[in-house]
Amino acid sequence: MAALELIGETGNVGLGFIQTLFHPLPDQAEIEAVFKHEAWPAIVGQEAIGLVHRVSRPRGGNQRAFSLPFHEALQVALWDLAAKDVGLPLHKLLGSRRDRVRAYASGLDFHLSDEAFCALFSHAAALGYQAFKIKVGHPDFRRDMRRLDLLKEVVPAGSQIMIDPNEAWNSKEALVKLTAIRNAGHDLLWVEDPILRHDFEGLRTLRHAVNWTQINSGEYLDANGKRLLMENFGTDLLNVHGQVTDVMRIGWLAAELGIPVSLGNTFLEVGVHMAAALPEVEWLEYSFQNFDHLVEQPIEIRDGFAYAPARPGHGLALSDAARQDWSRPKRLDRSELGPAPVNPRLPALP
Template sequence: MAIVDFRITRFQFARDRVIGDSQVRTDDVHLAALELIDGAGRVGLGFMQSLFAPLPDEAELIRIFAVEIWPGLDGQEPGALAHRVARPRGGNQRRSGIPVEEALQHAVWDLFAKQVGLPLWQLLGGRRSKVRAYASGLDFHLADDAFQALFAHAASEGFTAFKIKVGHAEVERDLHRLDLLAKAVGPDRTVMIDANEAWSPKQTIANLELFRRAGHPIFWMEDPILRSDIDGLRLLRGTAGETLINSGEYLDVSGKRALLQAGGADMLNVHGHVTDVMRIGWFAAELGVPVTLGNTFLEVGVNMALALPEVEWLEYSYQNFEHLVEQPYEIRDGFIHGSQAPGHGLVLSEEARAAWRRPEVLERSALGDAPPQHRLTGVL
């Protein structure tokens, strides 16, 4: 059944903590929900997000969407849109004036899966219903006590794998954070680190050896060096021993393919675009390269993780978005479970729409307190 209407709801609120890495930080949330509606009233949901600057007013979001995006959706079948092969050339190869691309994929695939009555992960071919999750703090800018509290709580919830941000100007602080993590989560843990391209290849080798000598075996290093330094990534793969090189986060599908063909990754890091993730996931499977799902909004990436054969891990980073939907994905005993409902399983909460909708841009001072944490209470 064809798409006949759309709805956009703008949200803006304070985060419950500063998040960031060695390169960036942010303490506000700027996002909008996109809902695509078919002739039977079924709704496909996606979220668009701006990390560092407010989204335009709601009316402007709607105007831009109506001009740039809606003509290609109106009257179209979601299943056809989900599978359509585009031929981007020249001026057709451009980004929208609003960050809607990922939200659009989520909404189209959600609506398609609802129309055929299947959970999205099953529609994509998945046969298992859960995947291991690791707790990720986005913790670079947290004070030590908040850092320890976050990861101690994650351990109490059943997580056994933890990723921290590294890449400080003084590597001794990275080592200090690894020491704090060990105290917070105890032994028999799996530890990943993410430098967000802060190091050179030789720095990475030296830092990894420093961490090992201090008693911190590292399961994987994520984006330790520049994404374009494929020779450096191959060097690290050959010198890192048991530590895996997890890369590809910052590359588009073409870049990820080139990275895999050049042998620059032990593990390929993908994110939230359903169609793109499945495309590169199939290629990674042909090469036998494991895929990991990095941060996706409200963990919607669990649907792709369950459908791809090489995915062993999905990232959960306590971003306090769960109040936006009626029911977030279940996380239990270190695993995240796919929804059994048709679609991707996330439904916008009408209570959240009433409480946190912000049609116009607010100044930082007008945001007030952060929404209550649904998974993390009284820790930070």
């Protein structure tokens, strides 16, 4: 990952993060060169508050992806800067009526052993979480069922349970398996992305067939895809992530259509600001990702709630220690990365 800091004429700094999931970023010099040629000309000398609200009609290829994933980082940094320029917390600038939202513990647990799985979710329960999401969609459905049984053993009775197959099933398969899960005594608040993201007909059919739970979808779709998903009645809950402008625009449309929104994983939980501002958002995902050491004050999460900071902007600033200890201008081989820092929110897994 790389940190993007945009410095306004007032000296305020907007912070965003550039991330890649499967492949490392290039050297810092290359990142800077690509940013200078592709992103910088469209923002230099302009007001952050105007840029975040700007609407452009796609014409002749004038809207296209950057060579590196700057899109979300730019949105987050510009909104951070815009909120600081007017002296407001980001959630207040976005129109919030509250400063907290319920958080659920999401395991990213597919790779864990049963022992580590139980350690993770029992730890989350001890921290005060009352809702838990696990990964399913294993080729052996008995493993999915065993995980649900194990989860029931380690979290309090009456907890809210969600599952996420990550598009592993087709529509009829999902119906059969969700019915088996229900018959085994597992009540589900929602199933997330049970089938392929663009199978709007299948999602709509599944919504009507499984009237005992909700379909949560949209995570893997861009803003236009999310609009089409809702217009085709393909979801009960719309899943959004970290692009602030896109999230607010599609969130407003969801409100017009009466469709609740859930906030999926966002870097350093910056999504708490959008969650606090949008109507009908009940849940923010927290996955114990280990990035808190990068900032001076991470988002506070306690007793099953995430709290939006009262500080101007999104409230996150790079720490001096992170600048000194974690700067890697040259791309390292995986063997050179060294051990990850300790995550105080995560148990020592077996």
